[in-house]
Amino acid sequence: MSNIPETGRTPRVTIRLIILQMIVLSLLFTLGGRLWYLQIRNGDEYTEQAASNNVQEVVQPAVRGSILDDKGVALADNETRLVVSASRTDLLKMKDDGKAVLTRLAGVLGMKPEDVRNKVRLCDSQTPKPCWNGSPYQPIPITDEATTQQALQIMERREDFPGITAEPTAVRRYPSPSGATAAQVLGYLSPVTDGEITASEKTGQTLQRSDQIGRSGLEKTYDSALRGKAGVTRYQVDNLGRVIGKAGETKAQAGSNLVTSIDSKVQAVAEKELNQAIKDARKTWDKVTNSYYKADSGAVVVMDVHTGQVIAMASAPTYDNNAWVGGISAKDYARLTSKKSNYPLLNRAIQGQSAPGSTFKPISTSAAVNAGYSIDGRYACPSSMTIGGRVFKNFEGESAGSITLEHALEISCDTVFYGLSYDQWLKDGGTKPKKKTADWFYKTAKQFGLGSTTGIDLPGEVTGRIPDRQWKRAYYEANKIYWCKVAKSDKHDYASEIARENCTDGYVMRAGDSVNYAIGQGDTLVTPIQMARVYSAIANGGTLYQPTIGKAIVSADGKTVTKIKPKVTGKAPDSQKTLKYINQALAGVVTSGTAAWRFGGWPQDKITLHAKTGTAEVAGKQTTSWFTTYTKDYAVIMTISQGGTGSGGSGPAVRKIYEAMYGVQKDGSIDNKKALLPKPVTKLPKINGDGTVTAASTAQKAQKASFDLPSVPSQGGGTVALAALTPERSEKYLLGRRYW
Template identity: 30%
Template sequence: MSKFTTQHEDFKNLQRRLLYLRLGLLLGLLFLSVRLWYLQVVKGDYYRALSEQNRIRTVDLKPARGLIFDRHGELLANNVPSFNLYLTVEDIRDREGLAAALEDLLGLPRAETKKRLALQARSYVPILVKAGLTLREAALIEGHRLDLPGLRIQAESQRNYPQGSLGGHLLGYVGEVSPEQQDEPAFAGLPQSSMVGKAGVEKTYDRMIRGTAGEKTIEVDARGNERKTVGVVEQTPGDDLYLSLDMRMQQMAESLLGEEAGAVVALDTTNGDVLVLASRPTFDPNTLSRGLTAAVWEQIVTDPRHPLTNRALQGQYPPGSTFKIVVASAALESDKWSSDTKVRCTGSFQSGNHTFRDWKKGGHGVMDMDQAIVNSCDVYFYNIGHRLGIDAIAETARWFGLGQPTGIDLPSERVGIVPSTEWKQRVRKEPWYAGETISVAIGQGYVTVTPLQMAVATAAAANGGTLYKPRLVRAVRERATSRLREIPPQDRGTVPLQDRTFALLHEALHGVVTRGTGGRARSKIVEIAGKTGTAQTVGARAVQTGTNHEAVPKQFRDHAWFVAYAPADAPRIAVAVIVENIGHGGTFAAPIAKALIEEYLKVSDTDDRHQNTGQF
């Protein structure tokens, strides 16, 4: 009996304890429910946002950049398809492995890849790893895709310049928008790895030709594979540009410069259209637009010949004797001088204890203004400078637009120097010395100009004083509306010279070619007017006096200038040519100007294409 009772009581105990086990498990479930409430209801929105971030990626749809044509409809810039490799940092599992694989497959330096990964702050924005993959490279990457999550190859359009290096400076090139640029208002709000213009018209007109990027929202799985498209905002292609440039003449100018450093600018004197804007040495914008390695970039930037500099508007040279056009104008407008004022040139001019020499030993004899321009008599102009003083010359130079930007639609134009007493005091903190005017009177000393400024000034002298703003882009075709919007010519005022001053200048400049220093520019088919110039380089004067040109080291030789316009009686084209470190302007620069003028007038006489604006 007692044993049974004990067993019975034991069993009751077991049952009682069992109820604790049940209670414990049910309480456990209750506790889990509370935690579940916290996760799903209290923090539900937070975790839902995290899950959305997991699955949603946005892919930029790059717009096609606008096309660029020359005045005859020749294609200068377009887009070609290209395979670009992108990387989403968030999807990477193994950075080391990825960097190693990119080195093995594509030859990208491991260290550079890792540096780029480290720099990337927003990990879900794809970054461009390499543009323009070859088919073989694309196939290699695709083959390894499962081992390399985060990589994506995208077929996109690549900027292409069919003419190669021709006109490279004025076209410019494109590149990925840099972090610094993203802070500028012109590039604000552009997605990273957007292509923007970095130089030339690509930069000036970037806002018009870059178009508007679209956006594709996609859902990806854990491996980063696209599963479906959630939404699309279509991209809008950029507007097309029609340049005033004549590509045939541009090509001619560049090949005439050849291996020499220098620049050629040709303008339409009637509206400021830029017909030629050549600068050598040059570069191929295709190379620069395709993503350079650091080493190649370094090589271009440190090249002593500065191929990236557009000498036509960034090269600042002493104008040499071409400046005599300005000084002559200053003299003729002044009451201290007239066209009949005569000077006996003995080959030198004494100012204080310094002797200024004429380029011609023994001098030119008695000269009036016309003869002095035709023969480029230095002594005559030394006398003008001495009589007028620097400020009268500076004022006239500014009338011709020197010392100021021409306002061309290209970035980074430089302005040169028009020295004056005020300028010297402001910049050099010194007074002007009268002797310094003598050098300026023949375009040496402090005065510097750009070839573009000289072309604009020559055009103004030719057309009776209208100072045009050089126009490189004549029209824009809006892609959205297909409408062609012309950019009207703009002038910056007139050069306030009297008619007889212009008349004398026209007569004398024509004489330079027919009976003076510019004989090499004489043409059988058109009457050309012009002015030679031989600009001494800074360190050259000591070496130069009286020595044979061939014996002078190349970098100390003179820059050869020639400015011209034609036809002499009814000008339509103005040209400025400079060839660095080569010698006399009459010898080396004049033939280039002549060839371009003949080409332009020959073509436009036979078919009047350039005036036919309707054919864009």
């Protein structure tokens, strides 16, 4: 037995007990604090959240407003279809992530299981189309072309299709009245993303996960007005998910209708003639390249010269907007975004840039007059000029002696404008410019609005380019490192020699830059919509309008009509004498100038037509065809990339557009009964008391359509005839099937 005393262990045991007590007390205090925080501090918040767990929200998408032409004909509206959707959230709760359910669904819909599964996968940078780029919590549409029998199979076999719904839904439709697709003008829709929902909450215009929003064209520009506001119905449910009452309801508000200045019949003609002009160009032999013209793309714009409103706008290649409805297929998406199809989503009327060629010469004429050159003077038109050691020729090598500016415009004499621009370049100091250069030729173009966007109510418009001294300096700063690197190489080809020259003084405005610019060549870039505005200003006496397509926004009930008035954005830098002079010259282009061979028999005494042809040369490509025209009411501008000469490639198509609008017959007579639009439409179509537009009655019927479905059992016994169900009543029926 040990004689060691026990008192040495007592303090250690006591300390351990104290520490243990402190830990227990700390845990109790922590639990107590947390309990206070949950029940007292945030009690109301958690009570509200708990209550919300017993509430299910059903979103009723708003019917999107229609886009109408100038007479009220629907260019974009809605039709009611049976849409089969899948809840990704519900599918992921299943052991196999819903694979079996989707496979059964594919069998009912007559689709491949793989295609159905691809529809519900989320899009990212590595996932090919088709995929879902909307919210993962939103029902994902599998098809909007389900038959009534397919829908009934899904509804009656709920146990086989958990997470799958089949509901009548208003779906966007692009009906192409008279054959007018107006694809790039109208644009398309796609589901809202989580980022867009978050951003909308900050602006007070909260988006719902079921919303579709405009991605391009008018659908995007006027999205907030067209979309309306989704309705939300809140149902009280028990712990088994059965509906026990209604907790509240916010009615859906239909979107407003957009009346446009587009005339569907003129639009159809413009599209047809542009397409035909491209086909004809591809059958025309190009002597320069010893091949047929490629005619890879083109655009046409028809504008009301008095308002800047666009009557028609077509771009080629084009596409069918309906391809986006219900989710675009992988095949269609690849076609619309591939280089091989030459990017049909581009609206080349506002996004296609090219050198304008001789259609730029009226601007150079204006610049010359403003610079002090006599409007009544005579100027040399030799076959060529040597400037800075380089020979600059007329397009076809012609010589016309001493001629007026008017005649120079009629026959499109390049050397007259070479001479004027070169002389002005010398006055500005040549390669050693004065501190304050006049730069009349560049200044005048900018005063006509070139080098900047027109402000048209379509997204994605580009600026074009006026290569003045400021641009020249900026371009040099951006490229001098590359130029100087090439300059040090041993290569001695043309490109290398140019790089060596640019390395040392690429910022200098040379004589060649100025003379090329004067005839619309070199680094100058314009768009068809810009040229439409320029020629409209020449036609109307000098007023530059902001081009518009939207004409009025009409609320769904028709009580509020917001007109979109024409907006003046500037004045042409010309006196009325100069404008009259240019008008006279451009009329001469049609009667005796470069376009006369295409307009024989035109009733010039009744419908005075003015025109300017343009054949723009592009390095490494065939020439671009430009044809810019106007009458007292309309400007029609057409361009075809790699399409040949101005009058040769675009002339016949432009003439046919005018013939259709004015009712001009083959013998030159005018039949007003056949004229599509002899005068611009100034009034809005008739708006009825219920908000419908008379000419759009078919669109309104489509929105209110019901299905020819058989009768099915109702909640209280008996039957419900689904043929009489509107989308709203069908939704209530489906809710009953889901919860009761």
